[in-house]
Amino acid sequence: MTDMYFNINSGYLEGLLRGFRSGILTSTDYSNLSQCETLEDLKLHLQGTDYGNFLANEPSPLRVSVIDERLREKLVTEFGHLRQQAVEPLSTFLDYITYGYMIDNIVLVITGVLHNRPVRELLPKCHKLGSFPQLELIHIANSAADLYNAILVDTPLGPYFSGCISGGDFNEMNIEIIRNTLYKAYLEDFYRFCSTLGGTTAESMCELLAFEADRRAFIITINSFGTELTKDDRALLYPKCGKLFPYGLAALARCDDYEQVRQVAGFYAEYNACFESCGSGPGEKTLEDKFFEYEVNLNRKAFLYHFNYGVFYSYVKLKEQENRNIVWIAECIAQGQKGKIDNYINIF
Incomplete structure (x- = not known):
């Protein structure tokens, strides 16, 4: 290009x-x-x-x-x-941006229905960048298979969703597994698409998506402690398009506590800085805040380049x-x- x-x-x-x-x-x-x-x-x-x-x-x-x-x-x-x-190809690129919001909207509606919230109350809370016609029909699905076969198969998320179908009914655990499996497939697909565009677009977007993939890997690992999610299941949720792939992800999959996650982050200068400067005391920035700060820096940098x-x-x-x-x-x-x-x- x-x-x-x-x-x-x-x-x-x-x-x-x-x-x-x-x-x-x-x-x-x-x-x-x-x-x-x-x-x-x-x-x-x-x-x-x-x-x-x-x-x-x-x-x-x-x-x-x-x-x-x-x-x-x-x-x-x-x-x-x-x-x-x-x-094209900018129109497809912009469509990819909306897919993340679509995933969040699906999970929001499913979770709300699981807690007996009427769909008409949930839809206004959905982000309009991720709206699609089938969203209001999600309440009829009782399992991931129903959700895919009856509702999402013809949406842009259909190919991502086919990898996270299970036969069981919805519960808090498998809804989060669905969210993370969808995001994994989405980020990897978006990364591949940006790579094919080449040039400055590939350079800037691959760095941004790599960070998003790594951030999700860290958060998935930390949130899995004390849950029923096994290490093997946790490893299947990691997006494989970040700087942590493959050795960092393998190390995260073996972690048993937060301190071990910090040790893994210590091998990556940009992530080590986030973990080292975060805290939970009054006035201290949390790990989520430090990740947001790093993301802001990356996104500011994208505007230094033209034609992307x-x-x-x-x-x-x-x-x-x-x-x-x-x-x-x-x-x-x-x-x-x-x-x-x-x-x-x-x-x-």
Whole structure:
């Protein structure tokens, strides 16, 4: 893919996206938001950013859940505008971005139904980037086989789902196994697709997807301690497209506790830094926070290169982090926990 052909097909959309990127909140914006005393103050400060009047029609008193919903809607609107004008292979690349949200939506609905929640209450909680027509029919499935054969076989997730069918009914354990098996197949497939695109896209996206695969491997391992999941079953859930593959994954599969996971991470400089600087005490950043910080750094770096699709993926991830930051600040204001309000992750 030459630079010339990239600009012919996708140059306008990349330029548009970089315009969107310039509107991402800076450290100064977060400092101003942190000084707010009420959610109405927060709304007023956001009006001075690229968010503009996106909360103008919301009645008082403003709720954090409403802010979260409007933030998602804005991202979905921007992404939808890009997707409608994209041509191959960018259109397929953007579709791949939505598959992760589809997986999360499926698991959310299944889990809700398992706890006797009506589907009509669950669907509004699903991320609209991962919406698809069959989602509202998931409640009729009683097992993974039913879910695949009756609902998901004709969706983009069908090929991923065929590898995690079991005959048993749904329970908390096999739902999480389904989630991680789907993500494993999805990340490996996305990695292969980006590799075939070549050029700067392959360079930036393979690094981003490798980190996502490794992060999932660490989290799966840590969350499996004290559960019925065997080491062999755990190893089957690891995506095999990260820097940990193959030796790091083999070492993780043998781990029995958190300290052994830290020892494995110690062989990889970028991950060792995350584990070494995290903690669980007051004011300390958790491992999840450190992973988010590292992800933000990788996604910022993607914008240093032109003529690549990685910026589209990175923009969505940076906006996700921005949404989490705003919601965190809003929650602290609403709950009167101003002492914790600075525990967000700066992007720029």
